[in-house]
Amino acid sequence: MQLNQPTITSSGSLRPTHVEVNLDCLCQNLKAIREKTSPAKVMIILKANAYGHGMDAVARHLAPHADYIGVAVLEEGILLREMGIGAPILVLGGIWEEQIPDFIKHDLTLTASSVERLQQIDRAAERLRKKAIVHLKIDTGMERIGVHYYNAHTLQEAALGCKNVVTEGIYSHFANSDADDLSHARLQLARFNETLHFYEKHSLPTPPLRHIANSGAILQLPEATFDMVRPGILLYGVYPSDEVQRTVVVTPALSWSSKVVYFKVTQPKHPVSYGSTWQSDAETRVVTIPVGYGDGYFRAMSNKAQVIIRGVKVPQVGRICMDQMVVNLGADGSGYNGDEVILIGQQADQRITAEDLARWAGTIPYEILTNINTRVPRVYTP
Incomplete structure (x- = not known):
């Protein structure tokens, strides 16, 4: 599978327009993020051709230093596996039932965003005689994919009944954690914490990977760190907005x-x-x-x-x-x-x-x- 590969190759001289990516700079940015969020794990976000930096080279260079990789779509995950990347990979986007076997065959972690999808994953895993790894997606105020926080218990309860699914994580996504006004972000965080109380209330172990912190939250919401953080644009040395607090020093790569x-x-x-x-x-x-x-x-x-x-x-x-x-x-x-x-x-x-x-x-x-x-x-x- 090829995805976001250069469309022009030549043994001669190419036109001089080119992008240069400093791989050491990426490593230094990752190190700075780790120092800010330790002891949390770090999921590096490589979607959209590694934010235009080139997925192949960036993945090969950073994967050995990452705890987890995040991509947007199934094809990106398969490409990484075909490159020989063995790190855990979470596909963050929505999925279709017919895609589920490919997720499982390539050992990709699925986002379970509804009870229906979760049950489809469970049935597919049973047919393949493999365990499917999932992260439950909770909508705390973004209104994209995910079960609304006030109905999250339905997804959490359904996961408990799935015999062929391992619920490794539970997560949500901030709408404006990079803003000067963090009131909505703090409301989302409160809703996420409320969702997590389900496990304590029922004397159940919490999924080992709770995560909600994107680049903005890494910079200015340390209480959102939990077990893992998900730096996207910050990893590449660019701040997510002009108003965000620059509490981690990064350099454009x-x-x-x-x-x-x-x-x-x-x-x-x-x-x-x-x-x-x-x-x-x-x-x-x-x-x-x-x-x-x-x-x-x-x-x-x-x-x-x-x-x-x-x-x-x-x-x-x-x-x-x-x-x-x-x-x-x-x-x-x-x-x-x-x-x-x-x-x-x-x-x-x-x-x-x-x-x-x-x-x-x-x-x-x-x-x-x-x-x-x-x-x-x-x-x-x-």
Whole structure:
């Protein structure tokens, strides 16, 4: 099975647009998260091509240091198993009955989000003569998958009656643990704790892995740590929001760069790119960069984005095209064919972050990172 693999390979020279991922940086981020949340286990979230960083290389590098792996869909879990990853893997998303045998055959942990699904898992495991590992999903205020907290006892009771299922964990998910106002997050936490009281009330052992803390909660809700935490974007060195408390120091692992492919002098009142949305009032120098929205550099950033060339931030002008975009160096600007162009990262004392791109695009850094197309090669260091 192939999933999110590069779509272009060549024995020759590729275009210079590429992403660089510092694997040691990922390890240092994981170490910082462990220090913050110890003795809890850490589930590293590798969904969506490891947040755009490349699942294959990231998984191989981090899996030996992780207690658990989290993915979104069955296909991601199977891919990891086919890579030889032996760590426990929880598929966090919803499932269909016909998928259940594949979960069990590949030793993937299932999310049991309803009594019906749980019973289907139990029957499938019986047919396969194997034990299925499940984590019960409780909806404490997200309104996605999961049994509502006020009906959680129905799922918990059903799990007790399943002979072919091992209930290893119980979990929920915060809607806004990265916000400045944590009132809703604390309400969700209270509901989760209320759900856990079921086991004490009935003198039953609690599932060994209770977890609810995502990146925001790791940073500012230490009381939500429980037995395991689930860092997603924080693992990759990006904070989940501007307002979140930065109680763990992490470093972005991903940089994105290209090179100038064309230089020209543009005359006054000569519109640039599709739609003629930008023109200079005076003669100016512009360069073309071989990157566009087909690579995941959002068209919504047109006439807003900046890049770094020769240590100077310069504006992108005109509409961003599918495969190219134009940058204005100004009348006296410097930049020529072959010069490095920083899209995300640092050059000299100037830096551009995924958060910057998100602001220009009117979105969040999660979307920026996960939308870097697989035709953009990933290069890994050290």
